[in-house]
Amino acid sequence: MELNSHRERMPWLRLVKRGLRAATLAASIGALLVATSASAYQQEVRSTAAKLSEKITKSGKKTVAVVDFTDLQGNATELGRFLAEQMSVALASEATSFEVIDRTHLKALMAEHKLSATGLIDPQTARKLGQIAGVQVLVTGTLTAFGDSVSLATKALDASTAKMLAATSVDIPKTKAVEELLAKLSHPLIFR
Numbered sequence: 001m002e003l004n005s006h007r008e009r010m011p012w013l014r015l016v017k018r019g020l021r022a023a024t025l026a027a028s029i030g031a032l033l034v035a036t037s038a039s040a041y042q043q044e045v046r047s048t049a050a051k052l053s054e055k056i057t058k059s060g061k062k063t064v065a066v067v068d069f070t071d072l073q074g075n076a077t078e079l080g081r082f083l084a085e086q087m088s089v090a091l092a093s094e095a096t097s098f099e100v101i102d103r104t105h106l107k108a109l110m111a112e113h114k115l116s117a118t119g120l121i122d123p124q125t126a127r128k129l130g131q132i133a134g135v136q137v138l139v140t141g142t143l144t145a146f147g148d149s150v151s152l153a154t155k156a157l158d159a160s161t162a163k164m165l166a167a168t169s170v171d172i173p174k175t176k177a178v179e180e181l182l183a184k185l186s187h188p189l190i191f192r
Contacts (some may be wrong), residue, residue, distance in 0.1 A: 055166030
């Protein structure tokens with residue numbers, strides 16, 4: 001009986017508990033939404049890496065490098081650099097029969113040999129890079145913004161011929177973070 005009268009005298013305690021439950025639920029939903037948007041691009045990158053990895057493995061090529069992803073005009077963006085880095089990591093995780101060259105090491109080699117003038121990879125640059133760094137496959141990508149998504153077209157190119165070994169395209173949901181990175185135009189070098 002004393003317990004019931006104690007509860008009746010403290011109705012605010014029930015309100016506080018309800019408020020805490022509501023706040024916890026709201027925080028959980030917010031975290032889920034953030035995780036979902038973050039995992040959406042990660043899932044697309046991993047899916048693309050798996051597809052490219054399968055084709056690269058079938059080609060028998062042993063070394064792969066990922067260059068900055070650009071917009072349709074060949075301009076590198078922060079989003080392109082970010083996604084290229086994520087792709088490099090995802091390919092390294094998928095790789096069973098080839099090695100992925102570290103992007104920082106590749107950047108130094110390209111700068112040393114003055115191959116980093118633009119965001120575009122032409123056949124001559126691909127061949128030079130293959131000779132200098134021992135790269136057999138270059139992974140390139142192009143970003144195009146559409147409404148509420150960004151299309152990422154990715155290609156695996158034979159470094160000696162610039163012929164496509166594999167290609168795939170995915171749509172990445174345009175979250176606030178993606179929009180911010182997309183808006184930042186990077187210096188027009190292939191690597192930073």
